Amino acid sequence: MAGSPVLKAIDLGIGYASKKGNRVIARSLDLELQKGELVCLVGPNGVGKSTLVRTLAGVQPCLEGKVLVGEKEIHHLASLERARKIGLVLTDSVEMEGFSVFDVVALGRFPHTDWRGILDKRDHLAVWEALELVGALDLGERKLSQLSDGERQKVMIARALAQEAEMIILDEPTSFLDLLRKVEVLNILRSLAWEQNKAVLMALHEIPLSLQFADLVWLFRPGEGILAGTPEELVLSGRIVETFSSPEHVFDPLSGTYPAKATDSIPLYLKGSGPPALWTVKALERQGIFQAVEWKDDPSGVYVEVLQRKDSIEWVLSVKGEKETFISLYQLLKHLKVISSNLQA
Amino acid sequence: MGVANSRRTAKKDRVTSTPVLLMMLSAVLVLLFFLDLSTGSVSIPLNKVMIILSGGKVSNPTWGEIILNFRLPRIITAILAGGALGVSGLLMQTLFLNPLAGPFVLGINSGASLGVALVILLSGLGGFSSFAGGSGFLAQMGIVFSASLGSLIVISIILFIARRIASRTVILIIGIMFGYAVSALVSVLVHFSLAERVQAFITWSFGSFSTVSWKELQVMIPVLLFTMTLSFPLSKPLNALLLGETYAASMGVDTRAIRILVILCAAVLAATVTAFCGPVAFLGIAIPHLGRNLFRTGDHRILIPSCVLLGGSLAMLADLAAHLPGKGAVLPLNALTSMIGAPVVIWVIARYQHVGGK
Numbered sequence: 001m002a003g004s005p006v007l008k009a010i011d012l013g014i015g016y017a018s019k020k021g022n023r024v025i026a027r028s029l030d031l032e033l034q035k036g037e038l039v040c041l042v043g044p045n046g047v048g049k050s051t052l053v054r055t056l057a058g059v060q061p062c063l064e065g066k067v068l069v070g071e072k073e074i075h076h077l078a079s080l081e082r083a084r085k086i087g088l089v090l091t092d093s094v095e096m097e098g099f100s101v102f103d104v105v106a107l108g109r110f111p112h113t114d115w116r117g118i119l120d121k122r123d124h125l126a127v128w129e130a131l132e133l134v135g136a137l138d139l140g141e142r143k144l145s146q147l148s149d150g151e152r153q154k155v156m157i158a159r160a161l162a163q164e165a166e167m168i169i170l171d172e173p174t175s176f177l178d179l180l181r182k183v184e185v186l187n188i189l190r191s192l193a194w195e196q197n198k199a200v201l202m203a204l205h206e207i208p209l210s211l212q213f214a215d216l217v218w219l220f221r222p223g224e225g226i227l228a229g230t231p232e233e234l235v236l237s238g239r240i241v242e243t244f245s246s247p248e249h250v251f252d253p254l255s256g257t258y259p260a261k262a263t264d265s266i267p268l269y270l271k272g273s274g275p276p277a278l279w280t281v282k283a284l285e286r287q288g289i290f291q292a293v294e295w296k297d298d299p300s301g302v303y304v305e306v307l308q309r310k311d312s313i314e315w316v317l318s319v320k321g322e323k324e325t326f327i328s329l330y331q332l333l334k335h336l337k338v339i340s341s342n343l344q345a
Numbered sequence: 346m347g348v349a350n351s352r353r354t355a356k357k358d359r360v361t362s363t364p365v366l367l368m369m370l371s372a373v374l375v376l377l378f379f380l381d382l383s384t385g386s387v388s389i390p391l392n393k394v395m396i397i398l399s400g401g402k403v404s405n406p407t408w409g410e411i412i413l414n415f416r417l418p419r420i421i422t423a424i425l426a427g428g429a430l431g432v433s434g435l436l437m438q439t440l441f442l443n444p445l446a447g448p449f450v451l452g453i454n455s456g457a458s459l460g461v462a463l464v465i466l467l468s469g470l471g472g473f474s475s476f477a478g479g480s481g482f483l484a485q486m487g488i489v490f491s492a493s494l495g496s497l498i499v500i501s502i503i504l505f506i507a508r509r510i511a512s513r514t515v516i517l518i519i520g521i522m523f524g525y526a527v528s529a530l531v532s533v534l535v536h537f538s539l540a541e542r543v544q545a546f547i548t549w550s551f552g553s554f555s556t557v558s559w560k561e562l563q564v565m566i567p568v569l570l571f572t573m574t575l576s577f578p579l580s581k582p583l584n585a586l587l588l589g590e591t592y593a594a595s596m597g598v599d600t601r602a603i604r605i606l607v608i609l610c611a612a613v614l615a616a617t618v619t620a621f622c623g624p625v626a627f628l629g630i631a632i633p634h635l636g637r638n639l640f641r642t643g644d645h646r647i648l649i650p651s652c653v654l655l656g657g658s659l660a661m662l663a664d665l666a667a668h669l670p671g672k673g674a675v676l677p678l679n680a681l682t683s684m685i686g687a688p689v690v691i692w693v694i695a696r697y698q699h700v701g702g703k
Contacts, residue, residue: 059594083597096587097444098643107585111597116646117581163596 005032006070006166006199007056007086013064014048014055022063025051029065029225031218033167033201038193040210041203043220044244049203050091050171052220056201057088057169083111087160089170093149094156101147101155102140105130108162130161133196134188150181157188168192170202182206186213207244208256211235219243265291266340269298272306276313280306283329289340302339304332363647366640370654374424377661381420385668387411415555420661422557422565426618427628427660429569431636431652432576433614434629437500439583439645440607441507444693445517447630448615449686451503452524453496455531457619458550460495462531464488465546466538489564492620497612499523504608552623552678554664561621568617573653576610579603580645587643626679627686628663632656634693659685 013027025048033039033056043049054060056067058074067074069085077085087108096104108130109123119127131137134154144152153173160168170189174182190213193200204210210217211231219227219234221243227234234240235253244251249258268290270277281292290302305316315326319339326332361369382394389412393403397412430448437446437453448454464487503523507516535543549556557565582603585593594600618625636651637643663681670676 054591057595059591079594079599080597083595086595088592088595090589090591094588094592096643098637098641099587103644104588107588107596110581110585113581115578115581117584160595 005034007031007033007201008068009056009065010068011065012055012062012067014051014060015063016051017061017063024063026220026225027064031056031226031228033199035166035199036193036197037215038190038200038202038213039216039218040214041201041218041220041226042205042207042210044222047220047222049220053169053171053201053203057086058082059088080111083163083165085165085167087163087165087168089153089156089160089168089173091172091175093152093176094144096144099144100140101131101136101142101144102127104144104155105140105158105162108159111163126162126164127158130158131155133161133192134158135184150177150184153177153181153185154188157185161192165198167199167201170200172203172205175205182209189213206256207240207251207253211240211253259285265289266343267291267293267298267301268336269293269295269301269303270306271295271303272308274308276306276308280304280315280329283333284336287333287336290336302336363640363642367647367650367654370639370651370658374654374658374661377658377665378420378424381423381661381665382412382416384665385411385416386674414559418557418559418562419555420664421562422554422622423660423664424657425565425569426554426622426625427632427656427658428653429573429614429618429656430625430629430660431632431656432573432649433611433618434631435633435636435645435648435652436576436579436583436607436611436614437629438633439586440504440604440611441516442587442589443507443516444634445514445630445690446520447627448496448611448619449624449626449628450517450524450630450690451520452499452527453503453612453615454619454624455524455527456495456497456499457492457616458495458624459527459531460491460493460616461488461549461620462534462546463495464491465549466534466542486564489568489617489620493613493616496616496619497608499527500608500612504604549623552625552682553675554622554660554678555675556623557621565617565621569614572610572613572617573649575606576614577646577649579607579610580649583607583645584643622678624679625660626683627690628656628659628682630693631686631689632659634689635659 009029009031011027012029012031013024014029015022015024015026029052041049041053051060055062058067058069058077061075069077069082074082105127106119106123109119109126110117112126113119113123128137128140131140134157136151136154136158139147139151139155144155147155153176157168157170157173168189174185177185186209189200189202192198193215214231216228217231217234219229219239221227221239227239229237240253241251252259266289268284270280270292272280284290284292295303300320303318305318307314307316312327315329315332317324317326317332317335324335326335379391379394382398383389383391387408389408393408394412396403397409398417403409434447437448437451438444440446441451503516503520506519510516510519535546538546582593582598585596585598586600586603588596590600593603615629632652632655633648636648636655639655640647640651642648660682663678663685666681667676667678
């Protein structure tokens with residue numbers, strides 16, 4: 001991916017300026033944003049993702065160093081000029097009483113229209129195109145107040161697109177959306193980067209999603225600054241796991257969860273295949289008493305065979321030759337709990 | 346609300362087009378104008394009113410005197426004051442992103458009152474038979490200036506607090522408390538002032554359009570017209586500000602400059618009206634809501650002119666009602682504007698319940 005970056009941070013220090021003195025959250029950040037790439041900014045809560053995103057978008061001052069848009073420093077740009085370069089989408093869902101979706105997206109034309117904000121043919125076209133890109137063409141006539149959170153966030157992205165900026169910067173825009181809406185939004189953003197050749201930077205809470213979608217991940221580590229790399233590199237180097245783990249809870253980047261540790265668990269001999277067996281293993285992991293191991297002969301062992309019937313699943317439990325069949329995983333887990341307390345007694 | 350249901354309301358939204366509504370409102374304004382001119386302690390027939398206005402002579406010379414020197418300035422004052430308060434309320438509601446903001450509820454009037462009280466009660470400026478009579482141009486400008494300064498200080502303090510406290514309801518309560526605190530200062534001033542000045546101040550504080558004569562209008566008309574005209578080009582950034590300051594900034598609004606301009610316009614409008622007519626209750630908060638509901642829009646390019654028209658009409662309506670008892674008896678203006686405004690405020694609180702906590 002050649003070409004010069006559209007946005008560049010040089011020795012940047014971010015934080016909050018106040019009269020009593022600046023509170024710097026992170027310093028010496030050197031970053032580059034390229035066209036045609038979706039960059040996800042991840043990091044633990046409170047590390048300063050929002051602050052960084054707002055500073056790069058030019059709505060919060062840089063405390064040290066500088067941010068360059070093309071050749072110019074971002075804070076030397078007139079606000080209208082900046083708006084033609086960078087579109088911003090924030091976390092919270094907004095309310096605009098009495099405005100239609102079209103009107104809201106048309107606000108994105110702000111840096112392109114005259115003082116009255118009259119829309120000409122080109123502006124209309126840009127608004128409808130933006131709505132089409134986020135898959136919200138049918139929402140245009142609706143009132144914003146009638147939309148769901150997911151729809152509203154799409155509208156806010158369309159508004160940023162209507163600005164026709166080469167960069168779009170988003171501050172956790174999917175926080176209040178369910179998983180399906182999150183994936184929808186990420187797909188939209190990725191196609192914006194890949195097909196519209198925009199530079200897209202997005203602060204994101206969900207690590208698995210950023211690993212799935214990002215061309216480049218910016219891993220914001222407390223006290224250390226930012227590590228940039230492809231998702232896979234960052235996983236392979238162990239830095240992702242390191243950043244999101246604590247001594248008690250080890251992060252699993254694939255599932256994006258913190259699996260229960262199997263330390264003093266009892267072996268359980270499991271037979272079965274496919275998803276039923278897989279999810280049985282997961283259920284045992286969650287319960288944390290038994291650990292599924294490969295089937296072998298052990299007269300005092302606990303055995304579970306998972307059988308896939310026509311439209312049901314059966315679990316056959318055998319302990320010391322006694323067999324019992326369960327048709328619900330819940331019942332099986334309950335029974336296993338009883339067995340474990342007998343074994344320990 | 347189901348999807349089908351909300352679609353239906355969306356269709357119902359477009360009953361009458363905006364230009365037609367604006368024309369109808371203008372017609373109502375003109376109608377009320379003539380109605381208000383012809384009614385009062387002396388009833389003057391409409392055709393005679395027309396003759397007098399067009400410069401003709403009528404059989405009864407006192408009618409001409411009544412229309413030209415009493416009712417006309419009073420009604421022009423009402424139209425201007427109502428429009429100015431409406432626009433001021435609209436600006437404040439957008440500035441604070443709070444549907445309950447307005448000159449009266451946020452204590453902006455109280456700030457103006459304090460300014461006026463300081464000038465009138467301490468300096469005795471404007472010897473003040475009506476707060477109008479006799480005082481020179483400079484004295485009047487001094488009063489407008491001090492009222493503006495007072496309201497500017499209050500609006501700045503409230504805005505300063507609003508940037509730290511997110512809850513709209515809390516801001517509202519702070520505004521009301523601020524109003525009380527300022528009123529307390531005013532009452533201390535009143536306590537130590539000369540009786541005749543106090544009487545004038547109390548009359549002023551009831552609110553009235555009739556204390557304004559042509560002489561005061563020479564100051565009031567240009568100041569209000571200029572400020573209202575100035576606020577219209579703010580429509581575009583004001584629309585963007587409805588999304589919040591960060592969004593507005595990201596779309597190219599110079600939020601700092603715009604905020605200062607909006608505060609200045611809102612304060613000067615509210616303060617000038619307050620200086621001349623006294624603290625007029627509730628019109629400022631109620632008018633923008635009526636406008637939004639009538640025009641079914643939040644677009645300031647439509648709302649600013651509609652607030653001017655609605656404000657003018659409502660103020661005349663209140664003025665008409667104030668003169669209804671006849672025989673020279675006039676009801677206090679604030680009693681009537683409160684009767685119009687308070688229900689609107691209650692309706693707004695009930696309607697915006699869900700945003701109350703934010």
